[in-house]
Amino acid sequence: MKMKTISVIASLTALLVLASCEHEDTDRQHYDNKLFISAASLTDELLIDETDSYSRDIVAAVAKPESHDITVTFRLAPELVDNYKKAYYDTSSIALPDGVCRIDEPTTTILAGNVQSSPVSVTFENVLELDRNQRYVMPVTIESVEGIGGVLRSAKTCYFLFRGASLINIVVDLSENRAWPEFGNFDEVQDMYAFTMEALVNPTTLNKTISTVMGIEDTFLIRMGDSGVDPSQLQVVGAASSKLTDESLKIPTGEWTHIAVTFECIAQNQSEVKIYLNGELKKEGIFYLNSINFAIPHSNE
Structure with missing residues (x-):
């Protein structure tokens, strides 16, 4: 008797589900179609270097097309x-001063059946008059919308940033990685009697026995750490047991x-x-070598 009761209930439930599915509008979307700024990132960093003017485009979008514009x-906000x-x-950032940024034609349209608007151009001028030591920001936001119910709050505003350019503006993360040149027949790096090697480093951790900065093992190498040496201590090593380091x-x-x-x-x-560290001579010594050969082919030693 219990099994029959369960079967009847299950059958009724299935019928209700089927009836519900029959009356469900398959075209109905289960979310509100909201407007947003379409961009990979809502921040855009521009450099104060040799360019006095910039232009950037902003595009508005919706998740699905509407039947009207x-x-x-x-x-500017x-x-x-x-x-x-x-x-x-x-x-530390402050607002971009007046007269640097403008939007000549701030209104755009997403045409019926489309999901993106034509771009709105934001113009920046007199950039070289900005203080290179100061960071600036100019927010640009959606002021008004007609033809759709709302704006996605998290993508309503984008930010244009300005900062002074450095000698190095792009760096690479070499954690668990390496890079090397392919000199080929570049004879200038063979038997070098005088040279300078430079690196700008920002270690996240120094907990390995040896961390290589640059060079060739058993030839001329800049590294940090060694057996019996602090992992953060710089060391220059070369052939013939040449070595230079200090606390x-x-x-x-x-x-x-x-x-x-x-x-x-x-x-x-x-x-x-x-x-030298940060331009200050820290240690000097003699290597009993005439020259260094950097043309040795790379190997995965």
Whole structure:
């Protein structure tokens, strides 16, 4: 009797589900179609270097097309700088000064049946008059919309950032990685009697026995650490057991350090090696070598 009761209930449930499915509108979407700024990132960083003017485009979009046009108007929103600073943990940026940024035609349209608008152009000028030591931000937000119910709050505003250009603006993360040149028949790197090697490093951690900076093993190598040497201590090693290191050559983590190593042959089988950190001479010594050959092919040693 219990099994029959369960079967009847199950059958009734199945009928109710089928009836529900029959009356469900298959074209109905289970979300609100909202407007948003279409961009891979809502922040765009521009450099104060040699360019006095920039132009950037903003595009509005919806998740699915509508049967009518949607009109969108953007505006500059310097009053939203504090929102940016809180969202991106930036305490030092200030609003871009008046006269640097403008939007000549702030209104655009998403045509019926489309999902993206034509671009709105944001123009920046007199950029070289900005202070290179100051970070600036200009928020641009959606001011008004006609033809759709709402705007996605998290993608309503984008931010244009300005900062002074550095000598190095792009760096590479070499954690668990390596890179090397393919010199081929480049004879200039063979039997070098004088040269300088430079690197700008910012280690995240220094907990390995040896961390290589650059060079060739058993030829001429800049590295940190060694057996019996602190993992953060810089060391220059070469052929014939040549080695130069000192406790003053500790490299900090979490900050940039400029490393420069010079090599110069000063007599037969005698070359002077000097180590500089952030431009300051820290250690010098003699390697009993005439020259260094950097044309040795790379190997996965």
